Amino acid sequence: MSRLLISQFYRIKHRRRYREIVARKVRRNSKLVKSLTFSTSPVYTGKLLLVPSNIDDITKCTKSGSWKKNNFWIGRPFRWTSTNRPYFYETRGEKYSIGADPFFMTGVQLEKLFDCEVIYDNRSKSSLNIYSGRIIETTSAPEFETAIYLAIAGAESFQHFIQDCMPLISLLKTFTEIPEEIPIILMQPQSSFLSIESYLNRMGINNPILFLSTSNSFRVKELFYLRFQPFNATYNLPPQLYQDSYRQFHSCSNTPNEQTDQVILIDRKEKIRNFGNILPIQEMLQSWCENNSLSFKVLDTKDSNLVSIQRIFSSAKFVFAIHGGANYNMIWAPSDATLIEFIPTDATDSLFHIVRSYGQTYLPYALRQNKGDISYEVSSRDLQSILQLLESRIGHLNT
Numbered sequence: 001m002s003r004l005l006i007s008q009f010y011r012i013k014h015r016r017r018y019r020e021i022v023a024r025k026v027r028r029n030s031k032l033v034k035s036l037t038f039s040t041s042p043v044y045t046g047k048l049l050l051v052p053s054n055i056d057d058i059t060k061c062t063k064s065g066s067w068k069k070n071n072f073w074i075g076r077p078f079r080w081t082s083t084n085r086p087y088f089y090e091t092r093g094e095k096y097s098i099g100a101d102p103f104f105m106t107g108v109q110l111e112k113l114f115d116c117e118v119i120y121d122n123r124s125k126s127s128l129n130i131y132s133g134r135i136i137e138t139t140s141a142p143e144f145e146t147a148i149y150l151a152i153a154g155a156e157s158f159q160h161f162i163q164d165c166m167p168l169i170s171l172l173k174t175f176t177e178i179p180e181e182i183p184i185i186l187m188q189p190q191s192s193f194l195s196i197e198s199y200l201n202r203m204g205i206n207n208p209i210l211f212l213s214t215s216n217s218f219r220v221k222e223l224f225y226l227r228f229q230p231f232n233a234t235y236n237l238p239p240q241l242y243q244d245s246y247r248q249f250h251s252c253s254n255t256p257n258e259q260t261d262q263v264i265l266i267d268r269k270e271k272i273r274n275f276g277n278i279l280p281i282q283e284m285l286q287s288w289c290e291n292n293s294l295s296f297k298v299l300d301t302k303d304s305n306l307v308s309i310q311r312i313f314s315s316a317k318f319v320f321a322i323h324g325g326a327n328y329n330m331i332w333a334p335s336d337a338t339l340i341e342f343i344p345t346d347a348t349d350s351l352f353h354i355v356r357s358y359g360q361t362y363l364p365y366a367l368r369q370n371k372g373d374i375s376y377e378v379s380s381r382d383l384q385s386i387l388q389l390l391e392s393r394i395g396h397l398n399t
Contacts, residue, residue: 016065016080018233019127022225023136026116033110033177033224038238041092042102045243046356048095049338049363049393051385057366061087061348066098067233077230078104080128087348100353104236106229110175113223115142118185120214124153130164130234132187133212135223142221144210147183148172149225151212153234155186158193159325163354164234166331167241168226169203170248178224181207188213195306203245204252242357249331259315260334263289266321267300273322273344276375281383285320288387294318301326313337318390322376327351335359340386342378347371363389 022030050058064084070077088097096102117138124132132153150168154160165186172178188211189196200209210218265285268274275281282298289296297312304312313319313332321327322342330339330351338361343350345366355362365386369376 016126016128018076018080018231019123019129021121021124021127021129021131021134021232022113023116023134025137026113026135029114030225031112031114033112034175035107035109036171036174037107038105038240040103040106042239044094044102044239044356045359046335047361048352048356049361049389051363051365051389053385054365054382057345057368058088058364059086060345060368061343061366062346063087063098063348067101067104067236078233087350088352097350097352099235099349101236102239102353104233105238108171108229109227110171110177111225111227113220113225115139115221116223117217117219118149118151118212118223119217120212122214127153128234129153130228130232130237135225138219140219143219144183144221146179146222147185147210147218147220147224148178149185149223151185151187153187156188156190156193157325158195159328161189161193161196161199162328162331164237166199166203166245166249167237169200169205170241170245171226172205173248174244182224183208183210185210185212185218187211198306199249202249202252204248239353239357242354243359246331246335246358260317260336261294262312262315262317263294263296264312264316264319264321265296265298266319266324266326267298268322268324268326269300269302270324272372272374273324274375275322276377280380281320281378284380284383284387288391292391299326301329323349323351323371328354330355330358330360333358333360337361338363338390340365340390342367342376344369344371344373344376 062084064082066085067078068081070079085098088095115138116135119134121134130152133151152165155165184207186209263285265282267278286296299312301309309329310332313329316333316337318338320340339351339355340363341350342365345368347370350364352362367376
């Protein structure tokens with residue numbers, strides 16, 4: 001009995017919950033600068049392709065850990081649930097995923113906070129707030145007259161920077177009330193994510209960057225802060241922000257458009273979710289490319305530098321990959337590219353929301369696997385059914 005009680009205690013103690021990062025005293029003295037309302041009928045600009053023989057497995061995809069509408073009259077309008085739920089659902093004649101609800105965020109308010117100190121908070125790792133750190137009141141002299149807070153939870157890594165931080169950075173262009181050249185507070189990137197400045201430059205961001213880490217804090221006299229409505233929940237940024245970030249990312253490029261005739265196979269080499277039969281897949285794709293006048297490239301992003309990744313993805317027509325961090329390089333791909341993503345039916349995650357928001361075509365292919373499996377097997381029949389669908393649509397995608 002005591003062992004059960006201890007187990008329940010730790011489960012409750014370490015469960016994920018939403019934590020407000022702005023101290024109550026700071027919130028009370030905040031000033032609303034401007035509000036922006038998101039569309040009540042968000043639209044994905046990218047197409048969705050489904051292989052007919054795979055639809056049954058697509059319907060079997062499930063995920064535990066998602067936001068769910070709160071039907072009670074008290075509390076927030078959405079609550080976090082660990083219940084295993086179908087990953088894909090249909091409403092209003094369109095397919096969506098519980099991985100990111102495009103109807104969740106209704107708007108964002110630009111606020112100004114006064115006389116505050118930004119500090120690192122280790123509890124942010126388990127929080128469901130899109131922000132990390134803490135913003136508390138201070139009476140000490142400020143180090144900075146003004147700054148904007150964009151310390152996004154998880155944005156220390158490449159994939160979460162693309163997924164969760166870049167859409168917020170795009171709002172710097174939307175809210176003209178934010179002074180130009182204002183210092184931006186970001187999370188300190190991991191040692192493996194060395195190219196963060198290249199992504200900021202592509203967004204047209206040349207502001208001074210203040211990296212928040214365990215070893216520092218920042219005292220700011222006037223701190224700009226983005227407060228989302230109904231609250232700052234993680235995983236649910238609207239398509240509009242991804243569309244804006246993708247447009248800004250490509251509008252600042254001086255690189256001429258490449259011919260999009262490249263087929264990319266991402267050779268993932270991680271602890272989990274690797275191709276268990278990469279060679280037959282490679283041979284089959286190589287043959288298909290030759291028959292359709294397409295070039296073919298096997299890519300290991302860990303062994304590639306940023307310049308080569310940019311060059312390869314910029315000419316991508318079709319990208320074949322198991323769900324993983326390398327897939328977020330679709331930010332470099334043109335809008336007429338297609339991501340063919342192999343996803344597990346158990347503990348499903350995907351780039352469904354991001355890729356379709358970018359205006360690209362998304363083709364999920366469900367495999368009866370778990371997210372934590374070491375290797376994924378893609379049979380020749382699986383691949384053939386995908387290629388037949390793509391072959392019938394070459395030249396017609398995104399037209």
